[in-house]
Amino acid sequence: MTNFVFSIPTTAYFGKGQIKVLGETIKSHGGSKVLLAYGGGSIKQNGIYEETVEQLDQAGLGYVELSDIQPNPRVESVEEGIELYRKNGCDFILAVGGGSTLDACKAIAAGVKYAGPVNDLFVDESGISSKISAAAPLATILTMAGTGSELDMGAVITVGEDHKKKVLLHPLVNPRFSILDPEYTYTVPEHHSMAGVADILCHLMEQYFTPETGADVQDRMNEGVMKAVLDNAPKLLDNPRDYNARANIMWASSMALAGFQFLLGKPGFAFPLHGMGHELSSKYDMTHGVTLALLTPAWMRHTMQTAPHHLPVFARFARNVMEIREQDDLKAAEAGIKALEAFYASIKMPANLREAGVKQADLEAMAEKAVENGKLGILSLLGKDEVLQIMRAAF
């Protein structure tokens, strides 16, 4: 086990009706004038907007609204939010929505305390966003489970005409608190609920598939969350208003990335599947979780072939998570991947890139962009050729 620092600065208020703590908790963090940020307006149809402003009003908190934050949020939304926050003398940010709204608000929280351009705030050579030295206090009300943004220190922002996805990473942008009411996810469309499930699983797998350091506590906890996700996703598919299934998926989303707890004691921070998946989202505006489900099995097979000394970790995944009873490591690992593919099919993920609308002619350019900041991966390093092989295998 390697050395690590464990810290989860966010408090989570989890369950039905937890929005009742909103006003007082914002005030306890020094908030009086709130930048209230949300997405395309679904919160105005499902009642969450009304409940939120009612709580702000009751607490005597002023607020100014930033609406229309889009999926795969753009830096322009961040800049708009920063301006709005400053112009109106805000002192607190409240993000109501899914990962996109939350991520935009994290960048706003850092941006309002920084004099230079937002572009400075992304991860640099240091491995985190080292230019961030302060951030406005942020809270979130989660309306879609998946990204884990509600309890973590990361954000992904889309920049430029070529829709480049850039990562912001700093503990200061961890939300002060997050309100997690599973009922708020009842109206999320099936496709997005299931893409969230795929996103959660991928967060867990990206922390699981690392070189072995004997971090057993972390790996066994991780396996536990994966199993809870596999068990609850079908229930949610059967009945979108199954409270307990929604609750488990929501808490799995939060636990998956809280303090990157399942990566602690393990080497490195790589997230190669996210690196490749972001290119698909950029090019086709494809839902993030779907891109991950599409690429994961091909990446697993590629890694087993090119770095066979890592086979045991794939065999362990097969046995401990997918419940494969098979002694031979290679057979177990392959059966585990097949079981994972069957799971993705059961939650209605497209079977391959072609079915998802990707054009074969685009693969090479995407592979090139995926590695423009360096090779991806940690079990085996992926340059352009390797990424292209994986994309072709997933096509």
Place this chain on the structure above:
Amino acid sequence: MTNFVFSIPTTAYFGKGQIKVLGETIKSHGGSKVLLAYGGGSIKQNGIYEETVEQLDQAGLGYVELSDIQPNPRVESVEEGIELYRKNGCDFILAVGGGSTLDACKAIAAGVKYAGPVNDLFVDESGISSKISAAAPLATILTMAGTGSELDMGAVITVGEDHKKKVLLHPLVNPRFSILDPEYTYTVPEHHSMAGVADILCHLMEQYFTPETGADVQDRMNEGVMKAVLDNAPKLLDNPRDYNARANIMWASSMALAGFQFLLGKPGFAFPLHGMGHELSSKYDMTHGVTLALLTPAWMRHTMQTAPHHLPVFARFARNVMEIREQDDLKAAEAGIKALEAFYASIKMPANLREAGVKQADLEAMAEKAVENGKLGILSLLGKDEVLQIMRAAF
């Protein structure tokens, strides 16, 4: 899943040599004059004392020492610490030791900010220590894994001539940070290392064996930590200087009680095994973890008999943790208990109360004291008669 609030206010610095952060981190929490508390002096033999004061000196921090905190720490040690802290104008508390030293320091941290007697600071009808409204900043350097005190909000203090164990519980006494260096546990004697293992397992089981609310994420994570403990304890027994085994046991200790995370979303907070075990520790000054190992199997069988509708949770434990492959719930549960007994035997726990030196004539008085503040338990409520039955079964 029931509603809950998740919060883990402690930062953990985990791994070899992490003591290097001590001085600067104390200062970042406003400390300048430290009450340095420790136990019987083993830290002076194994070099941890020297490393600690070297760090304090280098950082230019003053300190005053409180030594000789005993296992099952007494309220008199707490009172002594409070006086020392006040008399010397301290502003920070550093506990170096195992659970006893840490627990005493938590009570000191609350006590120095409270005008009345320490006795007011224990858990009252509210379920927590409601008289606590402030606490001095506290950090810990853990030298023995087991109690989980390094990352939780609880402390157990022994009071009065009859050695009554009283519980203090408040988020304000959570350490600001804990330094967890597995190498610092290399010299812990085998008996105490294994008692720590039993303590960790019991913390996990007390959160696991609750009425079913479908908190799958929490239960699966809990199972994962239990499995990691079962896997690593034998390695530690084989080689007390197995870094990775020490690291996994230490991190399991911390994760088991951090924010009571595995109890979140589940009904109630009961810890009946601790309630009974504390009476054995009081009467015989027996190591805490040993008392838990002695009582757990008897408690499990008693509960399965008196509250058979809870059988599935014991069967699930047997299958998911003890790897029992058996379809029938009753047979699986019983095989799980037998496997747990075999594990306790393998880590050299005494087989029964008699072997541990308990006198049959004392059982009734201990049973009576165990329930003097009310019945114990949550799967089935334990009055004096039930506690006596369990103790007799464990005799």
